[in-house]
Amino acid sequence: MPCPARHPGERSTPASHSLLEHPGDLAATALQPHVPARRAALGAAGLSPSRAEGSAARSGPHGSPRGAPLSVPAGGSGPGAERRLVSQRLATDVLVVGGGPAGSAAAGELAARGHRVLLAEASRGPRHRVCGEFLSAEALPLLEQLGALPAAWVAAPALLERAVFTTPSGRKLEVKLPELPSGAGGALGLSRRLLDETLLKAAALRGVQVLRNTRFVALRRDACGTAAGATLRTAEGTLAVDAALVIGADGRNSAVARDAGLDRPARGNLHCAIKVHFDAGAGFDGLERRVEIHLFPGGYVGMQPVEGGRINVSAVIEARLARRLGGGSLAILMRAASGNPAARLRLREARPAGAPVSLYPLERRRWASLSDGLLLVGDAAEVVPPFSGDGIAAALYSGILAARTAHTALETGDVTAGGLSGYREWRRRQLAPPLAVSGLLEHLLYRPTLAGALLPVLQRTPAVPQFLLRSTRLQLRGGTWPDTPRHR
Template sequence: MVSISRPWIETVDVLVVGGGPAGAAAAIHAAHRGFSVLLVDAARFPRDKTCGDGLTPRAMHQLRLLGFGPEIAGGYRSRGLKLHGFGGDVTAPWPNSAFGSEGSAMRRTRLDGLLFDTARATEGVTAWVNSPAVDVSIRAGRAESVTLSTPDGERVVRCSAVLVADGVRSTFGKLLGRVWHRGEVYGIAARAYCSTPFSDEEWIHSHLELRDQAGVAQPGYGWIFPLADGHVNIGCGALSTTARPAKVNTKKLLSHYAGLQRDEWRLGPVTDVAGALLPMGGAVSGVAGPNWMLIGDAAACVNPLNGEGIDYGLETARLAVDLINPRRDLTVVWPRVLRENYGEAFLLARTAARLLTYPRLLPMVGPFGFRGPQAGPLMRATARLMGNLVTDEDRDVVARAWRLATGGLYRFRGADAVLWS
């Protein structure tokens, strides 16, 4: 008789594919709701991810909701942004808001490891590493089981709900039908680390006038995030579309940018250079089925104005878990929740980012933002928008202008301009 080896079968309430901030947060929230959770990741922690490493006050708020306190980033806090460019400099403190007024920064190797380990230690959560999701059994749109390639062989997981948090490429999301619409604006970025004696600087520095070696202004910005560990995260990002692709090598641009900042920051050699493509502003479709949802970067929940995604990853994890119910079909519900929470803001941000891909626009309007009496208020408002710090409860002039602009554009272009579906 021939013995036939069969995959082991596991049964859980919620399978979370991807163990980054969104996935780990989803596992913790789901366990707190009483679900049995299996959290899986294709890699082993600690592992790196291309990121600016910044934590906005909005992200810090979500971390507090997960139970984290002052220990995040060793207690390091950032006070806001210092914006540079076009002959001027503007200081923009984080505003007092519902999210608090303190940001931070923490290497993704540390942040992701902390969140994953916390999820793994949470009662009700089982966590596997080196276990990519390689196949899915679907019936009537419903994910009935998922096949994992583990170090011990293939395992089939039967689950009531699947949360997909496997990042910007979303390999598993593609198996479920996720499509990235590259006609919308997307980001290309590179980041590195440099040693510096100024790593405890309390301000994030952003250079909104980003020029290449030939002196040509690029549709993007450079950043320096102090990490309070003897290093800074330094990087640059550019905006692109299929119609107007960014004609820049971001790694070469990063090297040039670091050279320009070297004397002021007394930077050491550039190390650990990494790059990425970033779908932004909800520019994906196929984000939900009857019992599955894409969250965080996998759902292109990335701010088109600055590439920030950690706060959205943590938020969408909580929002998605709140919807899990065996009697609820998520196919329409999840895209609607995304549109309600982010649709208008992302539509305006995508539109503004698309305008910035026109080569002549930024050199023309940039000086207005940094020179003259309007520069300070204007750039502080810009920093607030870039930090995702306008809420529905805010009543000031910036919030009113934001709502007026987003509402008007949303009505003009229609809900179909937001691509989640």
């Protein structure tokens, strides 16, 4: 007999809070039965951007020794480790794993449509992410839709208008960045530490219950094998969440995708990525309002201003080159970047403003973006090539698309792969084409000799590189987003 489709509320057994022992903790506060979900969520993610930055400065990577690896805090360790670990259980309509752009977008949209949404985020608080921090024009209407745009502007992001590409042989291509059809133009430089917290806060304000320092352990499945929640690890112990639908938004190395059997390890020539913030010094003169991408044999390094007078320097480097160069992350980045004279000049006297963060491997592959009771969003569904500068917009957009599909599925009570298949179709039509172009162009970036031959030709025909850059972006039609209604 086929397994029946589940209906909203079917899994809504009352949450068991009797084992909750430490309500003072943020994660625990959000679970207290007498605290309204909205207030509890605010407590968990209700920092203003400036306070978020301040608290991170005390406890974040900038406070740690330069070059030290960043550790991901795990539940059950740290100050609470001596507490007795407990098991808790609760129920919700939707469990979102991961509080990056994709997770916050999906969670906020679903909460705004009246669903009970729990978001589990592994990090304890604001922290740096490996990212070029180039916020494309396409992302801005999405931030507005999610209620995060005003706070992003308050942070005074850097304004970016042009992109400059250089090769090791000294060739150069300068392109005006694609604008919105409205002419609202360009892009912003905004740190992920600030952006991600702003988005989480906006989701919390829309009613999402945010659990920090809470890590996905494994999917829970019903008798039919359908995803029906997850086991999470918190500072207090284990939390079993029953959910009608799970959304995996835990980034490129998604544990949710792995557990669901949707992940394929990448093979071939793997890359790592390193990001460092530098103080804006003399070496970065002339970088105002532009992003530079300097190619070197074995990768490329991007540079651009972000808020607060800092310069984001992010490199994508062949893993075998990084191994050969040796040393810590900062040393590898500096040595690799010195393969391009323009980058070498920029970084000659640059002073790091904090510790580097790194990522390996960049490449991941997926079988599919959904299965019974489960949707994958953002990088968890498909990794966006870093250079396109549209990964954040794609993550936000996929979260919005997933929320729209999930809403219909929850309303009709069909959360099977068939009931969720509209999401796959949306991805195929709207996300796949720009991702395919980005993937192709990225191959060119990894071949600086070929790029060096092409750049002078492209420089003479500015419409062509503009068209190519535009093709890597999510397509706006008439300045508005297709199929993303503000209201249900």
